[in-house]
Amino acid sequence: MTITITAFERSPDGGKGLARDTRIRWALEEVGQPYEVRLVSFRAMKEPAHLAVHPFGQIPTYEEGELALFETGAIVFHIAQRHPGLLPVDANARARAIAWMFAAVNTMEPPILELGNARLLESDKPWNKERMPLVEDRVRSRLKQLSARLGHADWLDGAFSAGDLMMVSVLLRLKASGILDEFPNLSAYVARGEARPAYKRAFAAQLAVNTGKPPTA
Ligand SMILES: N[C@@H](CCC(=O)N[C@@H](CS)C(=O)NCC(=O)O)C(=O)O
DSSP: OOEEEEEESSOTTSSSSOSTHHHHHHHHHHTTOOOEEEEEOHHHHTSHHHHTTOTTSOSOEEEETTEEEESHHHHHHHHHHHSTTSSOSSHHHHHHHHHHHHIIIIIIHHHHHHHHHHHHTSTTSTTHHHHHHHHHHHHHHHHHHHHHHHTTOSSSSSSOOHHHHHHHHHHGGGGGGSGGGGSHHHHHHHHHHHHSHHHHHHHHHHHHHHHSSOOOO
16 A cells, blocks of 8 residues: 655755654655655645644645554554564563653653744744753753663664654754754764664655755665
8 A cells, every 4th residue: 555645845944854754754764665755835734635634734644545644653653563673572672662752752852842943933032042041951951861861772772663763853853953962872872863774765855855856865
């Protein structure tokens, strides 16, 4: 059955891989599933046809036969459940990998997004200078905890899993801020994720959309 995902017709990041379709592309590349992409404009995302698939008018979505999904956590979980390669077979290890997926979107991503908003959307507000250290410290405190847990390991819990895929995807958002560099083991963790051939293919595919040139990975 053909898998079709949606992505920005033109991503606001110009192809840095931060648009969330990259996570889905990465998961599909990891499990070796081909997929098609339907590009949507910001206007089309708010129109009824897209809202029928994504109630919040966002990307990415995932369609496969009669199944239509939104939310990257749910989509990556679905892919990982349906195809081998992203979740351990052992039931307890599998449950822990799923916990890391939730931790990525529920514990790590909110303060990271808040920092992005403070930097990009609120920099002209009179209170921004005062608020920024608070927002940065919230991110730092989560990174400190994550860094302590990762220690010298390559991945969060044994072999690479959907938990790592989601966590690396979320942390990538911090690359430009420099905060990640304060935690060398997390920077190295993110670099390990980016070095995976499946990530490279996913990154190249989303970049190709934004540059108009064919993928090179
Ligand atoms: N929690 C959602 C967030 C989806 C999301 O924020 N998508 C962004 C692109 S990465 C979007 O569509 N932004 C445009 C908008 O919200 O209008 C997920 O993980 O799928």
